Amino acid sequence: MKVIYKALTRELLQNIGLSIAFLNAVLIIEKLFKLSKIFASVGIDLPNLVLLILLLQPQLLIFTIPMALLLSILLTYGRTQADNEMTIFMVSGMPYKKTFKPAIYIGLIAFFFTVLMSFYLAPTGVSLVREKILTILAERAPLGLEEGVFNQGFKDVTIFVKEKPDSLHLKEVVIFDERKNDTKIVIAKGGLIKKERDNINLSLLNGKAYFNKGLTLNEVSFKEYIFRLSPNIDPIAKKVSELSLFELVSKIQTEEVKAIDYKLELYKRFALPLLCIVSVFLAPSLCLIVGKTGRIGGITVGLAIFAFYYILMIYGANLAKAGKVSAEIGSLLPVIVMAILAFTMYTRIRK
Structure with missing residues (x-):
């Protein structure tokens, strides 16, 4: 049995x-x-792009780990059934449910790892992504200001540079600024680009500024x-899903208007790790449904289950926002339904 468990564990991990x-x-x-929209005006080099992708992984792994766990179980045990290995196991006296012992241990590890991702690593990773983007934009801002072109790489600001002798010096600069609901036009004979932490400063020399106050x-x-x-970073503005656990709890207590959104997000972070546990008990029943269809059947059933899960997740969130159920029930609805389904089917297998 140890040899069988070792082989199944290796295949599951693969x-x-x-x-x-x-x-x-x-x-x-x-x-x-x-990211392509953010860096459209300044570009990004390959090492920084790879670093940003790595920092985004915790946010993605929250969703991909439960999905990958269920798919891997269906692929592994679907293959054993297609090759008649499962029949050999049972004929040799090995109960059907005991063949899933490696999947249970891997499911527990996936549960704790997903909890770590959901409550700590994902929010931290998003914060690091934002800081890195600001740093890259500040460093590459001089490259984004091209001569003879209306540069719009900064939100609500249009910059025209007639000449650019080098990467930092500018000549004949015109700026049209629409920030803060005010219109400002700045014309200067020269300028110098200076970097200051997350912002870029233009030191404009010998010019005039025109701004309106009311009708004057x-x-x-x-x-x-x-x-x-x-820098224009609106596309990655901080969302509810990117708040840390303490930020969510704080906002639930202080912001009553949006409290339902924060509660839904908080309980959803519990729901996704729990899906790893549910998947382990649901998989044996699904493997019987897959039968001898092998890997193709496993992939099809796995994707169908997750499509059903996300439909329930959206439906539960809408019910909670409409006030028909509590935020707890709305967030945990897909896990509750999947758990009932897993328990019912698992009980039938034992009988």
Whole structure:
């Protein structure tokens, strides 16, 4: 039995690794699309892009680990049934449920690992991603300001540079600023790009600034004017799903208007790790359904189960937001339904 368990464990781990790699490759496409919008004006080098992808992994692994666990179990035990190995195990006196002992241990490890990801590593990773993006934008901002082009790499700011002798010096600069619901036009004969932490400062020399107050237009002449620019990072603005555990609890207590959204997110972080445990008990029944269809049947059934799970997750969240159920029930609804299904089918297998 130890030899059998060792072989099954090795195959389970291989299938989990392949499933995580495949699912992450699919989910990372959306993140790469957002990053391409952020760095459209300045570009990004390969090492920094790889680093950002690595920092985004904890946020993706919250979803891919439960999915990969179920898929790997279905692939592994579906293969054993297709090759008649499961029949040999049972004929040799090994109970059907005992063949899933390696899957149970791997499921427990996946549960604790997903908890760690959900409550700590994912929010921390997103914060590091934001800091890294700000750093890259600040470093590469000089490359984004091209001469003879209307540069729009910064939110609500358009910059025109007639000449750019080098990467830091500018000549004949015109800036159209629409931030803070005010319109400001700055014209300068020269300028110098300066970096200051997460912001980029333009030291404009010998020019004029035009700004309106109400219905009046004001003109100010200057010898040096420090114009601050903030990188455009709206596409990765902090969302509810990126808050840490303590931030969620704090906002639930202080922000009553959006408390339901924070509660849904908090309990959803418990639901996803619990799905690892549910998957372990649901998999033996699903393997019987898969039968001798092998890997193709395992992939099909696994994806169908997760499609059903996410439909329930969206439905439960909508019920909670409509006030028909509590946030706890709305978030845990898919896990409760899957647990009932797993218990019912597992009981039938034991009988």
